[in-house]
Amino acid sequence: MSRWLPIAEIAEKVQKGELRASDLVEQALQTIADKKEFDAIIATVDDRARERAASIDAAVKNKHKVGRLAGVPFIAKDNFLTFGSATTAASNMLRGFKAPYQATAIERLEAEGAICVAKANLDAFGHGSSTENSDFMVTKNPHDQTRVSGGSSGGSVAAVVLDMVPFALGTDSGGSIRFPASFCGAVGYKPTYGLVSRSGVVAMASSLDVIGPLARTVDDAALVLDVMAGVDTLDSTTIARDAESYTKLSAQLKGKKIGIIKEYMGEGIAPGVQDRIQAAIDKLQAAEADVFEISLPSLALALACYYVICPAEISSNLSRYDGQRYGHVAKNAANLEESFSDSRSEGFGKEAKRRIMLGTYVLSSGYYDAYYKKAQTVRTKVIQEFAQAFEHADFLLGPVAPQTAFKLGEHTADPLQMYLTDIMTVAANLAGIPAVSIPAGDADGLPVGLQLLARQGSDRALLGMAKTTERLLS
């Protein structure tokens, strides 16, 4: 059992003066210290967190209004710009970087009284599926320290599962919220593209990146999403949110049309994973959902498509790290050219370099049409197939990953094998559709994640479906 109450209850008790924000912050910081061995946390934000807690407690005492997340401690992946500590993206390039402004998502959470207590580990710049590409540390799986937490938001998920905080923030460009949520046994929500502002988040692949919550329950994730969602003038790709709260969820299941993605249930799935997903399908059927198999053949191309578009956008986004304005600076460069290339070579880790090189290749003269433009066109095909599938189905269902958490070091020697672990998560990013990972039991003592996907903009419906499924599986 978690030591944290549901988020809405914590805030209500703080509002009434039954719980003190300062005690909640101390509880979070103490748990972070107690669970240090998992390497989930890069840095704590002690001073600022304590100051904010004291000011919330004072406001309650003086009968001032405090927000919907009053006193709720949380942890942000360290690619969110925040005050009170460095923002590193787990990279040597940004080691010690102090943000001059905060991410919109953080601002909105703070405006409702939430308190950021720490920054979580990730694969540097979000490049990876295990946090083994972090330049600082590798986050261990809370269920088995010889295994990975998944990535790239591995520190954020481990923090939630280890009970450090009631919720954490992650980012998901190709599965980086859902994949670790599956490996560690948490709820990981990837919203529709553009529903949460990316302003103040270290950019990875801008047409794919989304921000979302990691939490213990769908209700908690929905509340956090509700606070963050909506148009932001600082991110012109943000879209209009629902007028209705994302916490108002429909529990109706009878007659809901659920398409089981054929391409995600076949060869290559570990038997234990297949069993858990099938058990969930059986329960949905027993609850009179209309469940059927559906085929999206171009999903076979999704991973290749992703590993063209994603590195292309990475190579462009990472060009800003030039050693002149912020980030790592080479000391002994003889001229400006050398200052650029030495700063970048010293500051970037291997995976960032690999992706920059790959992205530079697919965007370079002579290869642009064959790789980048072709991948963008295949992306259209993937989008169209999802649209066709959603003419028949309200929701799509499958595993999050073909396996449970793998061993530390199992895929580090072969980058392509690491890329292949993303095979079931990247398509949602290519299509910009919402998707969620919810715990579906264990296989050999390791968590299995169930993935549900919905059409663009139907985040509230998807959260409702996730909550209903969560209840069926508990």
Add this chain to the structure above:
Amino acid sequence: MTKLSRDDVLKLARLARLSLSEDEIQEFRAQISEILQYIEVLQKADVAGLQPTAQVTGLVNVMRDDTVADYGVSPEDLLRSVPHKQDGQIKVKRMIG
């Protein structure tokens, strides 16, 4: 099958402003060749009549008024992380001969 030569890798590194060690050159040459081989599958995809997608939610030309807004961030704040500066400007090494 696409197999990168040593010169291809050096050219990419130059374009990307990276100076690679000899080990990295060898490693990336093999690994990127393998990844390119994997993404070859895209070449066979039938995409006749389809347009490329760059933006998924259909937003077009999002405009705003050209006004000054105060976000509470000063030029000094923004320049704090600059390694070499002079008179409120970013100072870089000499560019022209």
